[in-house]
Amino acid sequence: MSRTLAVTLSAVALAALSQFAAAADQPVIGLITKTETNPFFVKMKEGATAAAKAQNVKLLTAAGKQDGDNAGQVTAIENMMAAGAKTILITPSDAKAIVPAIKKARDKGVMVIALDSPTDPLEAVDALFATDxxxxxxxxxxxxxxxxxxxxxxxxxxxxxxxxxxxxxxxxxxxxxxxxxxxxxxxxxxxxxxxxxxxxxxxxxxxxxxxxxxxxxxxxxxxxxxxxxxxxxxxxxxxxxxxxxxxxxxxxxxxxxxxxxxxxxxxxxxxxxxxQYPLKMASMGVDAGVQYAKTGKKVAGYTDTGVTxxxxxxxxxxxxxxxxxxxxxxxxxx
CATH class of the missing domain: 3.40.50.2300 (Response regulator)
Incomplete structure (x- = not known):
């Protein structure tokens, strides 16, 4: 093998390793909405997608089949944890029934932020970004x-x-x-x-x-x-x-x-x-996820995202x- 070919192959290998390392360092954030069809949640997904792209975040998305589909949201949490998500943003369909699944995620070190809808109790998540x-x-x-x-x-x-x-x-x-x-x-x-x-x-x-x-x-x-x-x-x-x-x-x-x-x-x-402003809720959630990935600092409490x-x-x-x-x-x- 010629020296030129060897150098070229080494450069390719280094580039591949560099891309792999970058992907490994890329924060993984999950977004789980109540449905995929309600325009409100479509806009929320748009906001999260734009924020994730701007900050080089891998965004995983999922939704229930309809409003009230708790089982679908539980499955989504489990799948996102398995895929390496360290932050999960969720609009809970069932404020009480989702709590055990959220607890399992938080016990594993995943930061969970509710968007738009609170859990019952409120303290079941790390934070809530929502309209009053x-x-x-x-x-x-x-x-x-x-x-x-x-x-x-x-x-x-x-x-x-x-x-x-x-x-x-x-x-x-x-x-x-x-x-x-x-x-x-x-x-x-x-x-x-x-x-x-x-x-x-x-x-x-x-x-x-x-x-x-x-x-x-x-x-x-x-x-x-x-x-x-x-x-x-x-x-x-x-x-x-x-x-x-x-x-x-x-x-x-x-x-x-x-x-x-x-x-x-x-x-x-x-x-x-x-x-109300779902795009703002989603982008704030992604920002919080990036901060957690970089510093280990979690957001906490309720943030009012405004109403007009x-x-x-x-x-x-x-x-x-x-x-x-x-x-x-x-x-x-x-």
Whole structure:
């Protein structure tokens, strides 16, 4: 073998070893969302992917089959641990049932950060990056109260599903903001004052939201205010109301502030929505994972990632931003 060929082969070998060493030093971070289809979690994944690329991080992603799929999230945690993830970011589908799997991961030295949704108890994870969901509910409750202008409220709530902290916080926050008796942010029980004439679970899904609204209208055709857990459920509610010829007589308020949801605000389908920022949650999670990989320092506690009321019309006494501002900021887009 010639000296030139030997030098070339050595250079190739050194380059391969260098790439291997770089890969070995590359932090591995996992992101587990509730679903792959909900636009909120699609945006969260986009944020994590962009942050991981910018910081040379290997990002593993997984999701449940649908909201509430705890078994799928447990499997994802196990798979990510086996693949070497030292940080796992998760939006828990079941706040309590996921805790044992998270404990196993943390016992192995994995830092676990909840995004968007807390665990029960909160201390089951190292940290939580999320919207203040009680405040998000309170903002649209205040807006709805002012918008009705003293008219008696006949309220339908299209909630998430029983026992989920985010669903309870938004629901109870909405009622509190409206000026009705409501459980505090620490409660996972849904309040039901007399003004709430129908409560139904939507699972944050448009089709289920439409069915829930149809059922509520059968129970009480005089509903004039609808609270929804998120904008897909709001879209379903609007479709049901329009089919019944009631879309102009009923006020819909919601939470999320996604681009499509804000467009629905601009179109008058949703009166107001509380905008949150999943891209920010995800990028902060990746940053924390990189810090842990480099320094061994874990983040801790709750970080509020912000919320803004986006409304189609200004109402006196309620601070809000217009739909164009909401589109400029939807879910963290700059």
């Amino acid at each position: 969901n009680y405040k998000a509910g309170a903002l649209i409750g205040q807006y709805a109260k002012a918008s009705l202008g003293g008219k008696p409220a006949r309220i339908a709530t299209l909630d998430l599903f029983p026992g989920h902290p985010v669903g309870a916080q938004r629901h109870n926050g909405f009622l509190k903001g409206f000026g009705l008796a409501a459980n505090p942010a620490t409660s996972n029980e849904l309040s039901k004052p007399a003004e709430v004439v129908c409560m139904a679970d939507s699972f944050g899904d448009q089709a289920k939201g439409q069915t829930a609204m149809e059922n509520c209208l059968q129970k009480n055709p005089d509903i004039n205010l609808v609270y929804t857990i998120n904008e897909p459920a709001a879209a379903g509610a609007y479709k049901a109301l329009k089919a019944a010829g009631k879309e102009k007589d009923v006020l819909i308020v919601s939470v999320d502030g996604g681009c499509q949801g804000v467009k629905d605000v601009a179109a008058g389908k949703i009166a107001a929505t509380s905008q 009321l986006i409304a189609g019309k200004v109402v006196p006494g309620v601070d809000s931003k217009d739909a164009q501002t909401g589109l400029n900021l939807c879910w963290g887009k700059k």
